Amino acid sequence: MELAKKRIGIDIGGTNIACGLVEEGQILYKTSLATNASEGKESVFNSIFKAVQMVLDNTETTIKQIAGIGVGVPGMVDMDTGVVKLAPNLYWEYVPVKEILEKKFKVPVVVDNDANAAALGEVLSGAGKGNKDVVCITIGTGIGAGLIINGKIHHGKSGGAGEFGHTIVNEKGPLCNCGSRGCLETLTSATAIVNKGKDILQQESDSILKDCIVEGQPLGAKEIFLAAQKGDKWCKEVIEESCKHLGMALANVVNLLNPEQIIVGGGVSQAGEALFRPLKKWVNYYSLDILNKDLSVDPAELGNDAGIIGAAGLIK
Amino acid sequence: MELAKKRIGIDIGGTNIACGLVEEGQILYKTSLATNASEGKESVFNSIFKAVQMVLDNTETTIKQIAGIGVGVPGMVDMDTGVVKLAPNLYWEYVPVKEILEKKFKVPVVVDNDANAAALGEVLSGAGKGNKDVVCITIGTGIGAGLIINGKIHHGKSGGAGEFGHTIVNEKGPLCNCGSRGCLETLTSATAIVNKGKDILQQESDSILKDCIVEGQPLGAKEIFLAAQKGDKWCKEVIEESCKHLGMALANVVNLLNPEQIIVGGGVSQAGEALFRPLKKWVNYYSLDILNKDLSVDPAELGNDAGIIGAAGLIK
Structure with missing residues (x-):
């Protein structure tokens, strides 16, 4: 049979x-x-x-x-x-x-x-094909993670592992839905990036962000990446700060778990090199060289x- | 046979x-x-x-x-x-x-x-007997960790997992030997606690820390815990801050890995409840309730x- x-x-x-x-x-x-x-x-x-x-x-x-x-x-x-x-x-x-x-x-x-x-x-069958120790994060409305450890999904004691979005990176940061302050999700999710974009639209008259929004469409992280690529200093700062916080949180994971790969998916990952270039820089900056030399940081390949x-x- | x-x-x-x-x-x-x-x-x-x-x-x-x-x-x-x-x-x-x-x-x-x-x-055969998902940290001169995941030691890609001491908890913190700023090791190791104690000895004339040192003996973390227990406000603040930073870093690990137990060993762990009470408080404060309800934080049992x-x- x-x-x-x-x-x-x-x-x-x-x-x-x-x-x-x-x-x-x-x-x-x-x-x-x-x-x-x-x-x-x-x-x-x-x-x-x-x-x-x-x-x-x-x-x-x-x-x-x-x-x-x-x-x-x-x-x-x-x-x-x-x-x-x-x-x-x-x-x-x-x-x-x-x-x-x-x-x-x-x-x-x-x-x-x-x-x-x-x-x-x-x-x-995607970006991590054949890899054994992988941290796979998704940056969308929120931030989540799936951990592959020794080739298997890591669940933890009660099946709740992977709450990477609630990593606290700044104890004095914005209040999160979970009750803590400065969770990564409040600083680097699409929602957080869009909120910072809204502040720019209101406060910075010299920003070109308003010109990047298609009429009738809501502001998304995409437009903020676009304005940053076109040289808008305010949007560039938002992207840099977001990548710095995400990079630091991921570096802490690298130092703890020594993964061979970080895979980044979700809507925000579609920004491509505009995200990955600064992100890799900060991950390497904050993690130990002896650990990040064996690490690759790649976009997810399979989407939905x-x-x-x-x-x-x-x-x- | x-x-x-x-x-x-x-x-x-x-x-x-x-x-x-x-x-x-x-x-x-x-x-x-x-x-x-x-x-x-x-x-x-x-x-x-x-x-x-x-x-x-x-x-x-x-x-x-x-x-x-x-x-x-x-x-x-x-x-x-x-x-x-x-x-x-x-x-x-x-x-x-x-x-x-x-x-x-x-x-x-x-x-x-x-x-x-x-x-x-x-x-x-010690504090975690029979447990499958355990984070075991040692707080001494430095801070290290061994991770037990699904009953086995987690090594990571190149055998370097467990560099928990280099978790960055404050990017503007003191410079660490690794080159980063604000690594946990610079804030919560015995060395860091003793350094803060030395500052107290120099700067705070109303501190009773000097009375807790046995003549001819160097200042250790033990004396700072002792002074704090005797009510010294400066030493209490050092312990509270150290536990807060360690608690936050551990809470991030709890949110990521959902372990069933954190075991704390090393010289500093010998402070007993003076360490564990505030430490547990901050771990619970900063981690998700759905994850910390299944967690215990215990002293190592086997020593060397x-x-x-x-x-x-x-x-x-």
Whole structure:
């Protein structure tokens, strides 16, 4: 009997449920449905069931040909039971995802945090292919991390590892949602960068930032990077300060964990060299040379597919 | 054939070489010789050979009854080859410790960093017995860490993980030997605490610190803790600030790794509750509640024996 090699990977986000059929780290087919988390968890599970069926139908695959279903969830997961303990964006508390999906599909189900799944995806077939010790961070509305240690996802005692966004880099910094001051998330997330951009728009009349905004579009981190590239001194300062804080926090991780690679994904990472050049400079500046000489800092390669591929990779 | 259960553990320090016969995490017999590193590496190896022979002789054990020899070294080790790449306190660079000892004793030898070995010792038979995710820090002249992740020592890409002392907690802080500013080591090590005590002796005439020093003895961290306990406001402030910085750095590690336990050893840890009470307060203050609710912060239990027991534990 041949071992089933195909797996289904599901990435449940606050906005969309992405679902794909994956074989040897490649997506054969994928689809996406709205999460509509506010309509309740039964509605979300119906969409998940539907997405899985769509993937099976469109690839002429039966559930018996599937080794299992992996699921990434934006929350904290009990790895022993597959229960999602807390997922604020889905309004979920103690939802037995593994049990529900195994009952429905009669195949093994593994549930993990979405940042962990994305990190696994990147080391399975993306920017970190084949690497064993990788810190994979995502900079978007917030800042999260998935840690690959010795080739495996690191979960920690209660499945909550990777809260890198709540690294305190300045104890007198802005107040964070978590209650602390100066968390990295309040200084370097897209939200933080945009907030600083809004201040520039209000306060600095000589800034060209206003000319970089497309009429009718909201201000995003992208526009601030653009203005900085065009030479705007205020926006350049925002980018430099953000990279300095992120670089320092990452350097502390480098000194602690001695990873071989840092992978940076999420919306802000699309700024490319405008982000990576100063970021690498500060990581190297603040970390020990004997550790950063073996380190590379790279953009994520898989984008949203990382979540699907990594979720599928949760199935052994 | 019965499997040999006895192992020899060697902890090579800058001052002493400690060597013991270990069975099931317990030291059956131990001895200690001066390292005399300044006399060259041959002299150090002769002392190691002698210490091993003393341990065998005094326990009526033959080398054939030994499963192997584990060695902890104060430096960076290439885990694939057992070569010590750099050990400043021993004046060693690229010393093939595994090869030398295997040639001499004809048993398997495993070499690791001493902080890693001590961490392993504490989870094998000390404060962290049976725990899987533990951060073990040592606060002495400097600050080091050994990380146990998923039950195993975490080495990182080049064997350099655990440089927790070089976590930057205040980018405008004092200059560190590593070249950065505001490393934890410059703020919370015994050396840093003593330096602050010296400032108090010079500047604060109402401080009782001078009365806590035994005549002819140098000022140590111990005296500053003593003065603080007796109510000296200046020394209380030093302790509180030190614990705040250490607590913040540890909270960042808690948010990143979600460990189940932090073990604190080294000279400063002997201050007991005067250290642990404020330290726990600040760790909890700065870390996410969902992560610190599963965390305990405990003193190391094995003292110098951790290095011997952990080194022996390196042998599978």
